Amino acid sequence: MKVEKVPVAVLVSGRGTNLQALIDACDQPDYPARIVKVISNVPDVAALDRAAAAGIPTVVVSHKHRSRDDFERALVAELEGVSWVALAGFMRLLTNTFLSAFPGRVLNIHPSLLPAFPGTHAVAQALSAGVTQAGCTVHFVDAGLDSGPILCQGSCAVHEDDNEDRLAERILKLEHALYPMALRWAVEGRVFVEGGVARAVIREGEKRWWVETD
Numbered sequence: 001m002k003v004e005k006v007p008v009a010v011l012v013s014g015r016g017t018n019l020q021a022l023i024d025a026c027d028q029p030d031y032p033a034r035i036v037k038v039i040s041n042v043p044d045v046a047a048l049d050r051a052a053a054a055g056i057p058t059v060v061v062s063h064k065h066r067s068r069d070d071f072e073r074a075l076v077a078e079l080e081g082v083s084w085v086a087l088a089g090f091m092r093l094l095t096n097t098f099l100s101a102f103p104g105r106v107l108n109i110h111p112s113l114l115p116a117f118p119g120t121h122a123v124a125q126a127l128s129a130g131v132t133q134a135g136c137t138v139h140f141v142d143a144g145l146d147s148g149p150i151l152c153q154g155s156c157a158v159h160e161d162d163n164e165d166r167l168a169e170r171i172l173k174l175e176h177a178l179y180p181m182a183l184r185w186a187v188e189g190r191v192f193v194e195g196g197v198a199r200a201v202i203r204e205g206e207k208r209w210w211v212e213t214d
């Protein structure tokens, strides 16, 4: 059966491994989204090369030397015809100027079990806090710092000998599994927010809470 693919844009700032996971998912004929544009706020990042290699139009919209408002208006201007926006390592906060153009239709992935450890260096924050479980979260974006309603999470144990790189690598594997799944739910109209809490209509075999057991 041919699926109707929903147009999605991905916003990036860096290496783009989550973007790659989304590109690979969208390449599947039965995956219900297609990436129509990749926007980076930073020039010359690997994410732009990944998008170009996949034949996806790219654009750099720099946040430098302009107001936040002006930056966000420029982003919105690039996103005509886009239904959902996925932030994938996009390292800028967004305000209502952007969010009001995509109400309830912006997702983000973050490498911690939110609401713990928002912001930068989430994995280092988790290690410093001495937690025994770490992980990642896909959430709706609001104007706060990694603070919108939580859609799904994946967790893994923190090993005795973990350093930031090793733990980040295991979390990243979870990210790459979770984000395409969450975006599928989103574009299929199976997620919504009720009283500030995200809900998802999940099917057999799907889950909102993943546990990596090694």
Ligand code: GAR
Pocket: 014, 015, 016, 017, 018, 019, 047, 088, 089, 090, 091, 109, 110, 111, 119, 120, 121, 122, 146, 172, 175
């Ligand atoms: C990912 O770990 C993502 O969760 C994180 O940045 C990394 C980007 O990697 N995002 C945040 O910290 C957002 N607050 P990638 O460019 O290889 O996808």
